[in-house]
């Protein structure tokens with residue numbers, strides 16, 4: 001039976017154009033730090049990819065890492081500063097002991113701007129790490145306004161653009177971002193590469209020590225094929241017309257509503273590929289398992305570990321009761337999917353939501 005994949009916010013299949021290029025990239029033997037011509041060939045491709053990525057985001061510098069989790073853990077080290085974040089941010093930010101998740105979300109899923117303003121008045125020069133679009137709900141934060149508040153108080157803003165970057169073009173200088181993080185496997189590049197884009201070069205204070213790669217900011221031999229794939233995927237994603245996904249998601253959400261579900265962030269600016277629903281009586285994990293048995297891949301907002309499932313922290317931060325928060329189900333589409341894929345998804349959803 002053909003897989004119906006609607007879990008693109010978790011990870012994405014490798015794009016066909018990248019699959020075509022991969023054998024050529026894998027055939028390269030050179031370590032980008034070697035002096036011989038094969039190494040220098042890799043170095044040339046790597047630096048070209050760095051320049052292209054900087055140009056896409058209007059950034060001045062870029063540090064390649066293996067994952068976005070690593071890049072977001074690196075940020076507080078580079079600025080050598082404790083950081084703050086929102087209560088709804090990704091676990092790779094919230095679980096870092098150097099980051100305090102103290103900024104509440106409003107009931108609509110947005111960062112509480114009054115709280116942020118007050119916090120910054122009392123604690124000037126904050127380092128704020130924050131998602132630009134939420135991985136569960138797809139809700140887009142008012143990041144230009146947030147940047148203004150942070151900068152008025154002499155702070156630094158690093159945007160977690162893991163879910164946002166492949167959907168919209170961005171000019172870091174115009175938005176007011178000091179740093180921005182992307183992840184290759186969220187945009188059709190496969191695993192192994194992520195990037196921290198920067199406006200200014202911070203002090204060299206790495207998370208990983210070693211041979212001085214990435215200009216001393218991140219030791220470890222660069223994964224050249226994965227980096228080339230990530231930059232190509234970023235370009236392809238920005239050429240893609242995501243607007244077609246909006247009516248398909250709307251239809252799918254209508255079906256969910258007819259089955260008694262509520263749609264999180266239905267009246268908010270959201271990513272064009274994400275629907276987060278709450279079922280009145282079924283747990284998210286149960287619906288994911290039922291869907292899986294019918295070959296539809298979805299995700300629940302709950303974090304599962306040791307056989308128990310905890311309700312999504314970000315839904316709790318929005319004031320949703322734990323009993324309802326554990327009934328969340330995320331449906332996330334991806335580049336190249338069409339009306340027929342959505343139709344198959346809806347047919348299976350009809351069976352599992354009852």
Ligand SMILES: Cc1ncc(COP(=O)(O)O)c(C=O)c1O
Pocket residue numbers: 009010066067068069070090092131133134135160162163183184194
């Ligand atoms: C918003 C967001 N930030 C960060 C990450 C971590 O990305 P990676 O898997 O590259 O470490 C994810 C992954 O789910 C994410 O959705």
